[in-house]
Amino acid sequence: MLSKLLTLVRKELLDAARDKRSVMAGLYYAIGTPLVMCALFMVLIAQLASPEDLDIKISNADRAPDLVRYLGNQGINHSDSEDAAKIRLVISQDYPQQMAKAKSAQVTIIADNSDEKLQTSIRRLQAQLQAYSSEMGSLRLVARGIDPRVVRSLQINLEDQATPDSKGGMILGIAIFTMIYSVFISGMNLAIDTSAGERERNSLALLLSHPLSTRQLVLSKIIAVTLFAMLGLVLILLVSKLAYTLVPWQELGFSISISPQFMALMLAIGLPVALMAASMQLFVSFMAKTFKEAQSYLTMVLFVPLALSMAASYNIAPDALQWLPVSGQQQALMAFIKGREIPMLQLLVSSLATLALALALALGMERSLKSEKVIFGL
Amino acid sequence: MIRVSNLTKHIGEVQALADLSFDAANGQITGLLGPNGAGKTTCLRTLFGLLTPDSGTAEIDGIDVAKDPLGAKQQLGLFPDPFGLYERLTPREYISYFAELSGMGRAEARDATARVITRLHLQDIADRRCKGFSQGQRMKTALAQAIVHQPSNIILDEPTRGLDVMSTRLLRDILKDLRDQGHCVLFSSHVMQEVAALCDKVIVMAGGKVVAVGSPAALCRQTGKDSLEEAFIQLIGTDEGIAA
Numbered sequence: 001m002l003s004k005l006l007t008l009v010r011k012e013l014l015d016a017a018r019d020k021r022s023v024m025a026g027l028y029y030a031i032g033t034p035l036v037m038c039a040l041f042m043v044l045i046a047q048l049a050s051p052e053d054l055d056i057k058i059s060n061a062d063r064a065p066d067l068v069r070y071l072g073n074q075g076i077n078h079s080d081s082e083d084a085a086k087i088r089l090v091i092s093q094d095y096p097q098q099m100a101k102a103k104s105a106q107v108t109i110i111a112d113n114s115d116e117k118l119q120t121s122i123r124r125l126q127a128q129l130q131a132y133s134s135e136m137g138s139l140r141l142v143a144r145g146i147d148p149r150v151v152r153s154l155q156i157n158l159e160d161q162a163t164p165d166s167k168g169g170m171i172l173g174i175a176i177f178t179m180i181y182s183v184f185i186s187g188m189n190l191a192i193d194t195s196a197g198e199r200e201r202n203s204l205a206l207l208l209s210h211p212l213s214t215r216q217l218v219l220s221k222i223i224a225v226t227l228f229a230m231l232g233l234v235l236i237l238l239v240s241k242l243a244y245t246l247v248p249w250q251e252l253g254f255s256i257s258i259s260p261q262f263m264a265l266m267l268a269i270g271l272p273v274a275l276m277a278a279s280m281q282l283f284v285s286f287m288a289k290t291f292k293e294a295q296s297y298l299t300m301v302l303f304v305p306l307a308l309s310m311a312a313s314y315n316i317a318p319d320a321l322q323w324l325p326v327s328g329q330q331q332a333l334m335a336f337i338k339g340r341e342i343p344m345l346q347l348l349v350s351s352l353a354t355l356a357l358a359l360a361l362a363l364g365m366e367r368s369l370k371s372e373k374v375i376f377g378l
Numbered sequence: 379m380i381r382v383s384n385l386t387k388h389i390g391e392v393q394a395l396a397d398l399s400f401d402a403a404n405g406q407i408t409g410l411l412g413p414n415g416a417g418k419t420t421c422l423r424t425l426f427g428l429l430t431p432d433s434g435t436a437e438i439d440g441i442d443v444a445k446d447p448l449g450a451k452q453q454l455g456l457f458p459d460p461f462g463l464y465e466r467l468t469p470r471e472y473i474s475y476f477a478e479l480s481g482m483g484r485a486e487a488r489d490a491t492a493r494v495i496t497r498l499h500l501q502d503i504a505d506r507r508c509k510g511f512s513q514g515q516r517m518k519t520a521l522a523q524a525i526v527h528q529p530s531n532i533i534l535d536e537p538t539r540g541l542d543v544m545s546t547r548l549l550r551d552i553l554k555d556l557r558d559q560g561h562c563v564l565f566s567s568h569v570m571q572e573v574a575a576l577c578d579k580v581i582v583m584a585g586g587k588v589v590a591v592g593s594p595a596a597l598c599r600q601t602g603k604d605s606l607e608e609a610f611i612q613l614i615g616t617d618e619g620i621a622a
Contacts, residue, residue, distance in 0.1 A: 007478040011467070018466040018507075203462035209426040210479040211451040372389075372429050 004212050008220030016190045016224060026186035026228060030235035033178045034243040041171060041247045054121050055079035060091040064099075067091070067107075067132060074128045087111040087121060102140050172337045173330070175244070177309045179236050179266060180330055183274045184281075184302055186232020187225040191281035194221050196294035199286075205375055214369040218282075218362055225278035226271075233270045237263045265336055269329045269347070272354040276325060277305075279361035286365060286374060322346040325354040379404050379562050380425065380531055385434035387420060387586075394420040395431065396586040402564045402579070404530065407557050409573040410566040412583035413614060418566035419459070421583075422535055426451060438531055452481060455529035457565075459536045461520040465509040469500055469519045472508065473526050480527035487526075494522045498552070514545040521552065532556060534565035538572050550576055574606045584614040 016022050058078040061068050068078065078084075088110040092098075098105035107129060111122050138148035198204045207217065241258040284301050288294035308327040321327040322343060328350020332342050368374045380402040387395040394417045402408035410418050423429045425436050427447040436443045438450040464472055470491055477487035495504045498518045503511070508519060517537070524532055534553075538546050553563050553576060567573050573580055574594050582590045582597070590597060590613045594606045601609040 003483070004479060004481075007475065007484075011464075011471075011475045014471070015464055015466050201462060201464070202458070202460040203464060205423070205428055206456060206458045206462040206476075207479075208428055209451065209454070209456045209458070210476060211448045211481060212479055213448065375428055376423075 001216070005216050005220055005223075008212070008216060009223050012194060012220055012224035013227065016193070016228060019190070019193055022189040022193055022228070025189040026182075026232040027235070029185040030182055030232045031239050033182070034175075034236060034240040037175055037178060037240075038243045038247055044171070045248060053077060054087075054124060055081060055084035056087040056089055056121075056125065057085045058089045058091065060093065060095070063093070063095045064091045064105075064107075070132050071125075071128055076125060076128060086115075086118060087125065089125065099136075173334050175240065176266075176330060176333050176337070179233065179240065180270070180273060180309055180326065180333075181306065182232045182236040183229045183270055184277045184305055186235075187229035187274070187278055188281055188298060188302075190228050191221075191225045191278060192285045192288075192291055192294040192298065194224065195282050195285035196288045196291050199375075200290055208369070208375060214366050218366045218369065221282055222275065222278045222358075222362060225282060226274045229274040229277055230267070230271065233267065233274065237266060262333075262336065266333060269333060269351065272351045272358070273326060273329060276354045276358040276361070279358040279365070283361045283365050283368075286368060323349050323353070325350055325357060329354070379437075379439055380408075380533075380564055381437040381440075382421065382425070383435050383437075385421065385424060385436065386432045387417075387424065387429060388432055389420065389429075394586050395424070395434075398434070398583070398587050400581045400588055400591060402531075402562050402581075404562045405557060405560045406578045407553055407563045407565070407576050409577035409580045410564065410583060411568065411570075411573050411580050411610065412566075413568060416568075416583040417586040418568075418583060419535060420586075422533055422564075422566060425533060426454065426456065453530050455480075455524040455527065455532040457520055457524040457532070457534040457537055459539070461516050463508045463511070463516055463519060466507055468505050468507055469522065470495065470504045472519060473522045476523045477526045480529070482527055490526050490528075491522075494526045498522050498548070513540045514542060517541055517545055517549065521549065525552070525556065529561070531562045531564065534563070536567060537565055538567065538569060546572070570607045570610065580606075582610060582613050589613050 054076045056076060056078065057080070058068060058071075061078055071077070090108040090110060092106040092108070095105040095107070109122065109125060109129075111118055113119065113122060134152075137151070141148045141151065198207070208214070237258065241263070244258060280301065281298055284297050285294035288297055305326045308321065308324060309330050311321055311327060322331045323346055328346055332347040332350075335342050382401065383399050385395045385398040387393075396417075398417070398421060400408075410421065412418050420429060424431050425438065425443060427443045427450065430444070436450075439453045441450040441453065443450040464475075467475070473494060474487045474491040477490050478484060482490060495501060498521065500515075500518055500522060503515055508516070511519070517540075521537075524534070532553075537549055541549065553565075556563055557578075565576075578593060580590075580592065580594055580597060581588055590600065592600060597609045597613070598604065598606060601612040603609040603612055
């Protein structure tokens, strides 16, 4: 019995390895995605990280030399370059007079506040002006013999508890999602080829005419597709490990590295997901009569793990999701990356649910392959 | 030996088999002759347990297909219509794959494959992938697959369709060889010439049931006609769906 299973699996793998379409589908995704993610992260980092020195255009700088010096100490300088002109600080004509009379002197920031790239810089300039303002105010109170603390009713302290790794969690969530998804993408073409394709080529009836059980047939196909999916996962992990070293993480103040521990965990967690993905894709493809039909069904079905995984990345309704297949594993992997404790119970439940789903689909497939309607596509 | 008793089968609204009974003995070539849509393919699929009959039984060497499908299939070789080749495998891989599925060990399957390749003169294409094969090459590969494990019963579904003269002759020789070795050969056809040339026994089918049984000569005698073709038309009452 086992030798027949082995024969079946060997043939499936040989056939698949010679199928350019199946091999390429997995390869493109596993190699391409980490590179695309890298490029995305680089752009993202370039946007998020505000430059050390902020150049702005200051009009009437000679009217407020003290303010300009203060801003200069904070890394905000006047420049005539075109970039600097995007944020302009206009000091009013009567600034020295108003200051001398201890009244409010007007300064105006002119910038496009809807431009996301400028928002951080605008906020930074505002904060510095605010700080200067309150310092001047304190000095005026001291000159009048009043403790400046009376006007400061609240002292706000922010203790940032984010560790470098947890800041990267969101970004890594997306990276993990692309890895989990590789399990679905890498085996998909093979799953279609070995089921709907088998029937399209008229070899399914011939195969079932031989003395082998439908269970052996289903198992061999699941094993072959799962192996392909896991191969895709290994590949994407290796490519990611290399590619993510190219991203200038230090600019964000944290680093993301794909450690061997993470890779081992990913593979262990990925196996049940791969089994489930294989069973699901085969089950759906066996329902379809042709390769093309199976392809269009699967595109729809693949949206479900995509939605689950995405929801887990963005923390939408995280409570229920951490018990579900795919999203549960995704959250456990994210916890691991953020350096938190892995929610073992949730991981166990979601992995078992994944396996149960795979088993149910496999049994369903075994049943359906005994049906004349499915075999001959009646 | 193949025995079919009182098979009935509906596919959708159509009654494909209506109380069909016949048997095919060892050491004989039995032809299942009938017009298109007579239920030939349905009958053969039932023999492999791919279709479940509404009633009746099919037995292979005394094994009920419905009760022990694996045991029954073990005794069968199938030459299907269409062939169902794997285009990315070579005939050698293809044939030995099915030999292993029929219960042979790896080494045993390899040897049997080499033998059947020599016997069918497949050497020159044995290690080329099946993609792009001619109809004759496909037929030989499929036939090799059907007989590689030396099953006691060989079933062929429309084996001569699309073949040239040389391939047809080769097929006939192989079938006669198999008969002389004591195998039970059952094939379906709607080609008169082929049936007349090959069969020891003809089962004429129409509308899902047996119309007449006998050797080609006996059928001619029975109907008082000179040729099997005339006899056949007389038997089924129409010449629809028949190829001369």
